[in-house]
Structure formats: C-alpha cells, structure tokens
Amino acid sequence: MWKLSALLLAFVSCAAGLNILVTNDDSWASANIRAAFDALKADGHNVLLVGPAIQQSGKGGTFVLPTTNITHPGGEFDSIPAGAPFFGADSQNGDLFYFNGTPSATVTFGIDIIAPKKFGSTPIDLVVSGPNEGQNNGPFLYTLSGTIGATYTAVERGIPAIAFSAGNGTHRSFTTNTGEPNDPANLAAQVVKNLVAIIAAGVNASQERLLPLGVGLNVNIPTFGPASNCTAPPFVFTRLTGGATVNSIAIDNTTGLPVEVDLVATGVNSNINGVREDPGETPTSADCFTAVSIFSVDYDAPERIARPIQHRLRNSIRSTQF
Numbered sequence: 001m002w003k004l005s006a007l008l009l010a011f012v013s014c015a016a017g018l019n020i021l022v023t024n025d026d027s028w029a030s031a032n033i034r035a036a037f038d039a040l041k042a043d044g045h046n047v048l049l050v051g052p053a054i055q056q057s058g059k060g061g062t063f064v065l066p067t068t069n070i071t072h073p074g075g076e077f078d079s080i081p082a083g084a085p086f087f088g089a090d091s092q093n094g095d096l097f098y099f100n101g102t103p104s105a106t107v108t109f110g111i112d113i114i115a116p117k118k119f120g121s122t123p124i125d126l127v128v129s130g131p132n133e134g135q136n137n138g139p140f141l142y143t144l145s146g147t148i149g150a151t152y153t154a155v156e157r158g159i160p161a162i163a164f165s166a167g168n169g170t171h172r173s174f175t176t177n178t179g180e181p182n183d184p185a186n187l188a189a190q191v192v193k194n195l196v197a198i199i200a201a202g203v204n205a206s207q208e209r210l211l212p213l214g215v216g217l218n219v220n221i222p223t224f225g226p227a228s229n230c231t232a233p234p235f236v237f238t239r240l241t242g243g244a245t246v247n248s249i250a251i252d253n254t255t256g257l258p259v260e261v262d263l264v265a266t267g268v269n270s271n272i273n274g275v276r277e278d279p280g281e282t283p284t285s286a287d288c289f290t291a292v293s294i295f296s297v298d299y300d301a302p303e304r305i306a307r308p309i310q311h312r313l314r315n316s317i318r319s320t321q322f
C-alpha cells in the first residue's frame with residue numbers, strides 16, 4: 001500500500017477573496033468551467049472567466065490567435081453567433097468572456113487584456129484551468145492537454161496556476177447543469193473550491209505567492225458521485241511519472257491503418273524530479289483519490305544528471321565547468 005499524504009475534502013472557507021482567472025480548453029460554455037466559476041465566486045473570490053470560444057482539446061501549449069471574427073457555425077453549443085467579434089462578454093454577466101484562440105492564447109488574452117480591466121492594479125493571484133472533461137494524467141498529457149497548456153502558460157508568466165481534470169469526460173453545455181449538488185460539474189467544482197481554499201489557507205495573497213515562481217499543480221479528479229462507490233475522494237500528493245502512458249502505434253489487421261495504443265513506457269515513467277515516495281497520478285486517480293502533482297516549467301535536467309553528461313563530453317562541448 002502507498003504511503004499517502006491525504007488532505008481531507010471538507011474544508012473551511014477562504015478568509016480573503018483571491019483574484020482568480022478561470023480558463024479551460026473545452027470552451028467557455030462548458031458545464032464544468034461555469035460550475036467552477038460559480039463555486040469560486042460563492043466562496044468569496046473575485047473571479048473572471050476567459051475561455052476559448054470553441055472546443056480546443058488536445059492543443060497543448062499551441063499559441064494561435066484569431067485572425068477573423070467568429071466564423072460559421074459560431075461558438076461552442078451555439079453560445080456565440082457567427083460574425084460576432086473575436087472576443088466578447090456574456091450579455092448577462094460581464095465577468096464571463098470568450099476568446100477565439102487556443103487555450104494558451106486565451107489565457108494570455110485574459111492575463112494581458114481582460115484581467116487588468118477587472119482587477120485593476122491588483123495582480124491575478126491564481127489561474128484555475130478546467131475542470132477538463134476527462135482526466136489528464138502523466139507527462140505525455142502535460143504536453144498534449146490544452147487544460148494543462150493554459151496552466152503552464154500562466155506559470156511561465158509568473159502566475160500560480162492549477163490544472164483540474166475530471167474523470168467524467170462528457171462534453172456538455174452549462175445549460176444542461178441540473179443545478180443539483182450531485183451534478184458531475186457541481187461535484188468537480190466543489191473539489192476546485194476546496195483545493196483553492198486549502199492552497200490559500202494561511203496565506204495573505206497580497207504579500208505572498210500561493211505557489212513558488214515557475215511552479216504549478218496538475219490535479220486529476222476521479223469519476224465520483226452518488227452513482228459510484230467513490231463518493232468523497234481525498235486529495236493525495238502524486239507525481240506525473242509512475243504508471244503513465246504514451247501513444248504507441250499498431251496496424252489494424254482489418255483496415256491496414258495505423259491505430260493508437262496506450263503504452264506504459266519507460267521514458268515517460270523515469271522519475272527524475274518527483275518526490276520518490278509519491279505514487280503516480282495515473283493509478284492514483286484511477287482509484288478513489290484526487291491526485292495532486294506539483295510540476296515546474298524548468299525543463300532543464302537537474303545538475304546531478306546533467307553534470308556527468310557534460311563531464312563525459314567535455315572534450316567536444318565547451319562548458320563553464322571543465
């Protein structure tokens with residue numbers, strides 16, 4: 001059995017409201033992002049939502065800006081008419097914005113253009129991305145997922161950020177939310193609210209960062225709720241590596257076409273930087289736990305690994321060390 005450092009799900013509300021920018025990749029009209037916006041707002045935070053106009057899953061950190069107004073067939077779930085401007089606010093709620101770009105471009109538009117109007121001279125304390133419709137586990141998803149792409153884009157800018165991904169992968173509009181506490185979007189939103197409260201507890205965000213510079217969190221929520229035997233998944237610290245998969249390719253015997261097959265591969269599970277004792281986020285969030293991994297955007301191999309390579313190649317490649 002793993003040694004788990006679990007934090008209880010139930011948690012007190014946050015003392016002082018944070019300036020939170022909420023974004024995602026499944027579009028500004030998805031049920032999960034709207035539920036997260038509502039839950040964070042209800043917990044006393046100053047929340048601004050800037051999400052992609054359309055579904056932008058699988059875009060990773062790709063940075064694509066709009067070059068036209070909204071084109072046919074309009075925004076996700078008919079949320080924006082074709083011909084509308086490349087960005088805009090909801091007519092009922094001026095804190096809900098769409099932007100017609102990839103997740104990385106969308107969060108950047110939120111940071112540079114929209115947030116200063118909402119938060120004035122006070123900075124964004126936290127970017128919350130998601131909850132994604134479906135989990136994003138392992139280093140391979142770190143580069144593939146738009147939810148995580150928006151997150152590391154914010155971390156690169158110096159803003160603490162958390163990617164949330166939920167086990168329930170249903171792509172659906174906020175208009176389908178039942179409004180019941182056990183709606184999967186509302187359940188995931190409570191996990192978001194609780195983790196933000198845990199991160200913020202005891203921190204005066206106007207004096208201190210919520211997470212160190214260059215560091216963010218990747219959080220994977222299991223499928224849970226009244227219909228499942230998982231009802232209250234505790235938070236558990238994990239690492240990205242450990243039981244993680246990458247794509248491999250096989251040839252389909254009947255069609256002769258290449259098909260993707262998940263493979264637990266050695267490279268993606270080499271624990272170079274993670275806390276040794278922590279379990280992998282992939283097996284952890286497949287069970288009844290919410291996996292909390294701490295990542296950094298410093299992709300340099302650590303010194304203990306880089307130095308021996310530098311030493312071996314010292315006659316051919318100049319180094320300040322040798």
Ligand SMILES: *[C@@H]1O[C@H](CO)[C@@H](O)[C@H](O)[C@H]1NC(C)=O
Nearest residue numbers: 067068069070083084085086
């Ligand atoms: C884009 O939308 C704006 C605002 O509605 C409008 O003024 C502009 O003419 C539109 N541009 C194009 C190329 O349709």
Ligand SMILES: *[C@@H]1O[C@H](CO)[C@@H](O)[C@H](O)[C@H]1NC(C)=O
Nearest residue numbers: 168169170184223224225227
């Ligand atoms: C996932 O969410 C959809 C939409 O709310 C719901 O119909 C479905 O039952 C959920 N699946 C699970 C396994 O909870």
Ligand SMILES: *[C@@H]1O[C@H](CO)[C@@H](O)[C@H](O)[C@H]1NC(C)=O
Nearest residue numbers: 015016203204205206207208
């Ligand atoms: C947090 O810090 C700010 C700026 O220093 C200060 O004005 C505020 O009173 C502090 N809030 C709390 C709850 O201590």
Ligand SMILES: *[C@@H]1O[C@H](CO)[C@@H](O)[C@H](O)[C@H]1NC(C)=O
Nearest residue numbers: 249250251252253254259261
């Ligand atoms: C193709 O057939 C082989 C041998 O029967 C089998 O092992 C393999 O899984 C099949 N591959 C695919 C992609 O169906």
Ligand SMILES: *[C@@H]1O[C@H](CO)[C@@H](O)[C@H](O)[C@H]1NC(C)=O
Nearest residue numbers: 228229230231286287288289
């Ligand atoms: C839930 O129930 C299934 C089927 O009984 C079982 O295989 C699984 O381990 C259970 N999961 C948890 C988290 O208890």
